[in-house]
Amino acid sequence: MIEQYTITTTPKYNFPQPTIDTALPQRFLEQSLHSLKQVQPNAFQLNQQFQQFRTFEQHPSNLQLNRTPIPLKPNHQETIIAAIDTSTIKIGETSTGIIIAIRGATVWKQNRTYRYTRLGPFIFHITEENKNQVYNTLERAYFTTRCETPHQSAPHLMQMPTRLASLLERWLQTMIAKTVTNGLILLDGSLTAGTFDTPVHRMREILYQARKNRSTVLAFSKMTTLRVNGYLITDQLPNSEPPYLLETTGLRYKPPTILLGDVYVARLNKANYAFRLDIDRETTLSQRLEAVEKLAGNDLYTQSYPETLRLAHILCTFTANEVLAMQHFITRKHGIQIINRPDMHRLLFGPFGKGEIS
Amino acid sequence: MKLYKKEGNILQILSFPNENAEKGDYLLVEDAEAGKALIAQVIDVQFASIPGVLEELLRTLPDGGEPIQGEDIDPLEIAPHITYIQDASLLICKIRATLQNEMLSPSSSWLPSRSQSTIKKLSIPMLLKLAKVEGKLPIILGGTKDSSLLTIDASSLDGRLNIITGKKETGKSHLSKLLMVSLIGYKATVVIFDLNGEYSSLGMTADGKRNMHHDKIHALTPAQNFKVALEQLHLNVVMGILIHALHLPGTSAREFRRTWKSLKENGKLTLHELGEAIRDLKCNQHVRDALSSRYHALVNSGFFTDSLAEAMLLEECLLKSKEQGGAIVINLRSTSTIDRQIVVEYVLGKLVDSLTSWKLKAVFLFAEEAHLYLRETYWDDIVTRMRHFGIFTTFITNQPDTVRESIYRQADNIFLFNFTNEHDLDVVSRASRVDAETVRSIARDLPPHHCLTLGKVVRDFPIVTRVRALDLKTMGETRLFFKDIN
Numbered sequence: 092m093i094e095q096y097t098i099t100t101t102p103k104y105n106f107p108q109p110t111i112d113t114a115l116p117q118r119f120l121e122q123s124l125h126s127l128k129q130v131q132p133n134a135f136q137l138n139q140q141f142q143q144f145r146t147f148e149q150h151p152s153n154l155q156l157n158r159t160p161i162p163l164k165p166n167h168q169e170t171i172i173a174a175i176d177t178s179t180i181k182i183g184e185t186s187t188g189i190i191i192a193i194r195g196a197t198v199w200k201q202n203r204t205y206r207y208t209r210l211g212p213f214i215f216h217i218t219e220e221n222k223n224q225v226y227n228t229l230e231r232a233y234f235t236t237r238c239e240t241p242h243q244s245a246p247h248l249m250q251m252p253t254r255l256a257s258l259l260e261r262w263l264q265t266m267i268a269k270t271v272t273n274g275l276i277l278l279d280g281s282l283t284a285g286t287f288d289t290p291v292h293r294m295r296e297i298l299y300q301a302r303k304n305r306s307t308v309l310a311f312s313k314m315t316t317l318r319v320n321g322y323l324i325t326d327q328l329p330n331s332e333p334p335y336l337l338e339t340t341g342l343r344y345k346p347p348t349i350l351l352g353d354v355y356v357a358r359l360n361k362a363n364y365a366f367r368l369d370i371d372r373e374t375t376l377s378q379r380l381e382a383v384e385k386l387a388g389n390d391l392y393t394q395s396y397p398e399t400l401r402l403a404h405i406l407c408t409f410t411a412n413e414v415l416a417m418q419h420f421i422t423r424k425h426g427i428q429i430i431n432r433p434d435m436h437r438l439l440f441g442p443f444g445k446g447e448i449s
Numbered sequence: 450m451k452l453y454k455k456e457g458n459i460l461q462i463l464s465f466p467n468e469n470a471e472k473g474d475y476l477l478v479e480d481a482e483a484g485k486a487l488i489a490q491v492i493d494v495q496f497a498s499i500p501g502v503l504e505e506l507l508r509t510l511p512d513g514g515e516p517i518q519g520e521d522i523d524p525l526e527i528a529p530h531i532t533y534i535q536d537a538s539l540l541i542c543k544i545r546a547t548l549q550n551e552m553l554s555p556s557s558s559w560l561p562s563r564s565q566s567t568i569k570k571l572s573i574p575m576l577l578k579l580a581k582v583e584g585k586l587p588i589i590l591g592g593t594k595d596s597s598l599l600t601i602d603a604s605s606l607d608g609r610l611n612i613i614t615g616k617k618e619t620g621k622s623h624l625s626k627l628l629m630v631s632l633i634g635y636k637a638t639v640v641i642f643d644l645n646g647e648y649s650s651l652g653m654t655a656d657g658k659r660n661m662h663h664d665k666i667h668a669l670t671p672a673q674n675f676k677v678a679l680e681q682l683h684l685n686v687v688m689g690i691l692i693h694a695l696h697l698p699g700t701s702a703r704e705f706r707r708t709w710k711s712l713k714e715n716g717k718l719t720l721h722e723l724g725e726a727i728r729d730l731k732c733n734q735h736v737r738d739a740l741s742s743r744y745h746a747l748v749n750s751g752f753f754t755d756s757l758a759e760a761m762l763l764e765e766c767l768l769k770s771k772e773q774g775g776a777i778v779i780n781l782r783s784t785s786t787i788d789r790q791i792v793v794e795y796v797l798g799k800l801v802d803s804l805t806s807w808k809l810k811a812v813f814l815f816a817e818e819a820h821l822y823l824r825e826t827y828w829d830d831i832v833t834r835m836r837h838f839g840i841f842t843t844f845i846t847n848q849p850d851t852v853r854e855s856i857y858r859q860a861d862n863i864f865l866f867n868f869t870n871e872h873d874l875d876v877v878s879r880a881s882r883v884d885a886e887t888v889r890s891i892a893r894d895l896p897p898h899h900c901l902t903l904g905k906v907v908r909d910f911p912i913v914t915r916v917r918a919l920d921l922k923t924m925g926e927t928r929l930f931f932k933d934i935n
Contacts, residue, residue, distance in 0.1 A: 120524045198519075207519030212527055402517065405508045410501030416530035423530070 118232035119193070119213045119259065122225045126216040127425050153341040156319040156327060156356070160335035163359075165388035166381065171274035172390050173199040175263045176403035179256040182417050188218030191252045192417050195259045196407035197267055198399050199274075200390060205399065207406050210263070214417055217251045226251065229258050246287060257288040261297065268300035268308070275386055276301050277400045278310040282352030282369035283344065294351050298371050307382035308371045310352060311400055315367040317342070317354070324356050325365045333395075334359045334387045336368070336380075353379075357395070359387055364395040450568040452478060453539065458557040459886075460489045460542040462568060463497055466533060470494070470540050472891050473594065473901075473913040475571040477548070480561035485549045487561055488571060488579075489542035490911060492890040497537040505535065543887055545910055546580075553579055555909075573597045573912060580908040588631040590624075590902065591917040599914040601906040603635050606813070609905060610832055610859055611843040612852065614877060615866020620898040622647055624864055624916050625815055625845050629776055632813050633665050636774030638767065640800065641815040642793060642822065646782030648815075650922035657922060665775035667766040671784050671792045672751030678760040679718045679753060684709055686798035691743055694790035701739040704732055708740075719755040720748060750788040752795070763799050764808070771809055781822065789822040797827070797835075804838040811839035819844055820851035832859045849876040862904035867895040887911055 177195040184190070194211030217225060226246070246254045260279075267276055284294035301308045317324045317339075324339060337356040344350060352369035370379045391398035450468055454461035460478065464470050472491055479486040496502075509516050521528065544557035573593040577583065577600070584602025593599050606628065613621045629639050630651060641648050652663030669675035679687075684706065691697040691705060708726050712718045727740045747753050754760055766777045779796055781789050803809040814831075816823065823831075831842050832855060844852050850872065857880040865888065868874050874892060878885035882904045891901050891913065903911045 116522075116524075123525065205517050207517060209519065209521045209523075211523070212525065214525060214527075406519075408504075410504040412499050412501035412505050412534055413527070413531055414501070415499065416527055416534045419534060420525065420527050420530045 116210060116259075116262075118229050119211075122228055123213040123215050126218075126221055126225060127214060127421070153343055154317055154319050154324070154339060155341045156324050157338045157340070158327060158329050160329055160331040160337060161355075161380065162331070163334040163336065163380065163384050163387055165334065166384040167388040168385060169202070170385045170389050171199060171201045171271055172277065172386065172397070172399045173197060173267045173271050173274060174277035174279075174397065174400040174403040175260060175267055176279045176400070176407050177256045177260040177263070178404075178407040178409060179252040180409045180414060181252060182214070182414050183421075185216065185218075187220070188216055188222075188248065189251075190214065190216050190421065191255070192409060192414075193252070193256050193259055194407050194409065195256075195263045196403045197263055198403040198406065199267075199271070200399050205402060207402065209406055210259070211407075212409070212413070212417060213259075214421065215251075215255065217248060219248060222246075222248060222251055226254065229255065250287075254288060261289065261293050264297045265293075265300060268297045268304065268306065270304075271301075271306050272304040274304075274306045275382055275389075276306050276308045277386075277397055277403075278308060279313070279400060279404060280310055281312050281354075281367065282308070282310045282350060282371065283348060284351050285344070285347040285349045291347070291349060291351075298351060298373065302371065302373060307374060307378060308352075309382060309386065310369040311357075311397065312367040312369070313396070317367060324354075325367060328356075328358055328363070328365055333361055334383075336383060337365075357383065359383075359395045359397075360392045362392075362394040366396060450476070450540070452561060452563045452566050452568060455560060458544040460487065460540075460544060462489075462540040462542055464494075464538045464540050466536040466538075470538075470570065471594070472894055473911075475545075475573070475576050475910070476540070476542060476568055477571040478561050478566050478568050480566045482562065482565060483559065485547055485559060485561070487544050487557065488546045488548055488553070488576070488910075489544045490887070491540045492543050492887050493541035495539045495541060497539040499534055499537060502535055505531075541886075541890075543884060548579065551579070573599065576910060576912075577907075580910050582906075582908050582910070586635050588628065589917060590627070590900070591914040593912060593914055599902065599907075599912055601902070603632060603637070605906040606632070606841065606843075606862065607811070608836070608841055609861035610836065610841070610856065611862040611864070611904075612856065612860045612880070613843060613845045613864040613866075614849045614852075614868075615847065615892075615895075615900070616868055616870070616873070617847050618897065619866035619895070620900065620916055621845050621847065621864075621866055622817070623898070623919065624866075624900060625817075625843065626651060626921055627916065627919055628843065629813075629815060630662055630919070630921070633662055633774045633776055636772075637813055638770040638774065638809060638811070639776040639813045639815065640796065641776060641778045642796075642817060642819070643778050643780050644782065644817045644821060646780045648776070648778045649780055651776060651778070653922040654920045655922055660920065662776075665770070665773060666778060667770070667775060668778045668780055669763070669766070670780040670782075671788065675763070675779070675792075676752060676754040676760050677763075677795060678755060678757050679720060679723065680757070681760060682795075683798070683802060684713075686795055686802070689798050690747075690791050690794040694787065694794045695743045695746055697743050698739060700733075701736045701743075704730065704736050705740055705743075720753055721755060724748070746787060747791070750785075750791050752788060752791060763796065764803065767800075767803055767809055767812075786821070793822045797840075800840055801835065801838055804840065809839065811841060814840050814842045815845060816842060817845045818848070818851070819846070820848070829853075829855060832856060849873050852876075854879055860904065862902070862906045865892050865895075865901040865903060866899070867897065868892050882909060883911065 175197050179191055179193045181189055181191050192212040192214045194209060196207055196209045198205055198207045215225060264278060284291040298308055315323065315325055335358055339354045342350060342354050352372050355368045355370065356365050357368035358365040386397060393401060451463045453463045470491055472494060474491045476489050477486050478489060546553045547556045572595050574597045584604055586603035587600045588603050590599045590601055613625050615621050632639050649668035652660055652666035654660045688702060692702055708730065712722055712726060724744055727744050730737050769775060770777065779792060784792060800812055844856065846852055860880050863880055863883060865877060874889050878888040895901060899913055899915050901911055901913050
C-alpha cells in the first residue's frame with residue numbers, strides 16, 4: 092500500500108490560480124520513497140564523477156537563414172515573465188541500479204521582482220525491476236488528467252533520469268501555461284515534439300494552454316547544432332544594432348519528430364552572443380515580435396540570455412554540496428551503507444586513467 | 450568527528466554541527482588497534498571545504514545583491530541535510546601528546562588510522578589527571594569551559610619565571626592577586642612592585658572588612674611609611690642606586706665610595722654629613738658637581754632619612770613574612786620615575802643581600818610594567834643570577850614588547866589574556882614553551898577574565914580558564930569622568 096503524501100501547490104504565485112493538478116508531484120514523492128525503500132539492504136556506491144543530464148538536438152535538413160535582421164524595439168509595458176527548467180543527477184549506484192535525483196524550478200518576474208518555486212529534489216532508486224513501474228506510474232499520473240494515450244514502454248535504465256526529469260518539466264510547463272495570463276513563458280530548449288521525451292500532444296497542450304491565456308511561449312536553446320552552409324546559425328550575425336531576430340526557414344525533422352514553433356536567431360543585447368529561439372507557430376508575426384520586444388523591455392540580460400530563464404536553470408541545478416547532502420540523507424534515513432567503488436580506469440592505468448567521463 | 454589530515458603535529462578533524470567543538474578544547478584520537486591515542490587541542494575552527502558551497506551561496510544572490518525570494522517545496526526534507534553538510538567545520542588541532550598505557554609522551558610521530566580511529570572530547574579533569582597536574586599545594590585558578598576547576602600546584606611556580614600578559618582590562622592584575630594571596634596562604638614571601646597602588650588592599654574584602662590575609666600584607670609607600678636611614682644601607686646598595694638609577698659616572702663613583710667609607714669609619718654616616726663631605730670634597734669641579742646633583746636627588750626623593758625611628762625596616766617585614774608568609778607591597782603610585790628606580794634598586798639590592806646571607810629562603814617577586822623602573826641589565830640578572838639567589842619573578846604587563854625577548858625564551862609559565870594586536874601576539878609567541886599557532890589563534894579570541902595558561906604549571910597542556918573571582922577590595926579601577934552621569 093503506497094501512502095498518500097500531500098504536496099502543497101505554489102501559494103505564493105501572485106497571478107490568478109486555476110485548480111492546479113498536483114497528481115504528478117504526489118506520484119513523484121510516492122515513487123521516490125517507494126523506490127528508496129527497496130534499496131535498503133543494498134550497498135550504495137558513489138559515482139566517480141557526477142553527471143547532470145541534458146538533452147541534445149537531432150540533426151534536421153534544408154535549413155535556410157535570412158541574414159536580414161528583424162529589428163526589435165524593447166517594450167517596457169509591464170509583463171509577467173515565467174521560466175521553467177529541471178535538472179537531474181545520478182548520485183550513486185547500487186548493485187541493482189542507480190540512484191538519481193530530480194528537481195524542477197519555476198522563476199517568474201513581476202513588478203521588477205524575481206520569485207521562484209523549486210520542486211524537489213525527488214530521489215529515486217531505479218532498477219531494471221522497478222523502472223517500468225516508476226515510469227508508468229508517473230506517466231499515468233500525468234495522462235489520466237489529460238488525454239488518454241497508451242503509455243510508452245519504460246526507457247533504458249540510463250535514460251531514466253532525463254525521462255523522469257522531462258515528465259516533471261512538462262508538468263511544470265503545463266502548470267505555468269495554465270496560470271500565467273498575458274505573459275511570456277520561457278522554456279529551456281526547443282519546441283521540437285514527437286520525441287520520447289516530448290510527445291507531440293503534450294507540447295501541443297502546453298502551447299494551447301498558453302495561447303488560451305493570451306501568453307506566448309518562447310523557447311531558448313543555450314546550444315544549437317543547427318548549421319547553414321556549414322556554420323552554426325548563431326555564429327552568422329549581421330553587423331546590425333541589437334536587439335534583433337534572424338528568421339530561419341525550411342527546417343524539417345524526420346517523422347515522428349515535428350517542430351511546433353518557428354525558429355529564429357535572437358540577439359537581444361550588445362554582447363556578441365545569439366541563441367536559437369523557437370516561437371509558437373500558431374501565433375502571428377506581430378504577436379511574436381511583440382512578445383520578444385516585451386521580453387527585451389522587461390527582463391535583464393546576461394550575455395543576451397533572459398535572466399528569468401538563467402535563474403530557473405541555476406536554481407534547479409544540483410551543486411556538489413547538495414549531492415553530498417542527498418547521499419547523507421540516503422545513508423541516514425534509509426540506512427544505505429556508502430562504499431567507494433574503485434575507479435577501474437585509475438586502478439588499471441594509474442595517472443593515465445582519466446575516468447569514464449573525460 | 451573524523452580524522453581528515455595530519456601534517457607534522459597538526460591534525461585536521463572534520464566535525465559536524467552537532468558536535469560543538471571549540472577552540473581550546475582537547476580531543477582524544479584513539480586508535481584501538483594501535484593501542485595508542487593522540488591528545489590534540491583545537492587551535493582553530495574553520496569551515497570545511499565542501500564542494501559546491503560557493504555555488505550554493507552565489508545562487509541565493511543573483512539579483513543585484515538582494516536575495517531572490519521564493520519557496521522550496523522539499524518533500525523529502527533534504528534541506529536540513531544540506532545545511533548540515535554546509536556547516537561542517539574543520540578543526541585545526543595541535544598534537545600535544547601521545548597516550549599509551551596510561552602514560553603520556555610528547556611524541557606525535559605515529560599516524561592513527563583515519564578510518565578506524567574514534568575521536569571524542571577529552572574533559573579537562575581527565576586531561577589534568579592524565580598529565581598529573583596535581584600536588585599538595587593546590588591553587589584554584591578558575592573554571593574551565595566544561596565547568597571543571599583548573600587547579601595548579603604552588604610548587605610549580607617555585608623557582609620559575611612567569612609572565613602574566615594581556616591587553617588592558619582583561620584581568621591580569623586580578624590573576625596576579627590570586628596567585629599572590631594563594632602563595633601567602635602557603636607561607637611564601639611575596640614582594641610586589643605596585644605601580645598603580647592596587648595591591649595595598651589585598652588584606653581587605655570587597656566590602657572593606659579585614660580578610661584572613663590582612664596581617665600578612667605590608668604596604669610600604671616610599672617617602673611616607675617606607676624610608677631608609679643611610680646607616681642601614683650597605684655600600685653596594687648605595688652604589689647600585691647611584692650608578693644604575695642616577696647614572697653616576699665611574700670617576701665620581703670612586704670618589705663617592707671613598708667619601709662613604711670615610712664617613713662610615715668616623716660614625717658620621719648621615720645625610721647632613723654626606724652633603725657636607727661632598728661640598729668640602731677636594732677634587733675636580735665636575736666630579737663634585739656630579740656627586741652634588743646625585744646627593745640632592747637622594748635627598749629630594751624623601752626616601753632617605755637620618756632618623757632611625759622614622760626608617761621603616763624592609764628587613765623586618767621580610768623576616769616577618771619568612772615566618773608566616775606575607776606580601777610586601779611597594780607602592781610606587783605617587784613616586785617619580787627617578788625615585789622609583791632608586792626604590793627598586795634599593796629593594797632588589799636588599800633582597801639579594803638577605804638571600805645571599807640566607808636570612809630569606811626565597812622570594813616571589815611580582816613586577817608590574819617592569820620596564821618603567823627596571824634597569825636594562827636587571828632583565829638578564831633576574832632570569833639568571835637572581836633566580837639562583839631565590840628571587841622568582843612574575844612579570845605583569847600589557848605591553849609585551851617591553852619585556853625582553855630573553856625573558857620570554859626562558860619563561861616557565863605564561864598566563865596569557867586576550868590580545869588582538871598581531872605585533873603583541875608575535876612577541877608572546879617567542880616564548881619557548883608555547884607554539885606560535887596556539888598563541889595567535891586562541892589568545893585572539895579569549896573573552897575578558899579568561900586566561901590561556903601555558904607552561905609547567907599545566908605540564909605544557911595549554912588550558913583556557915575563566916579566572917575565579919576574589920573577595921578583595923579593588924583598587925586598580927580607572928577613575929572615570931562620566932561614571933556618575935551614566
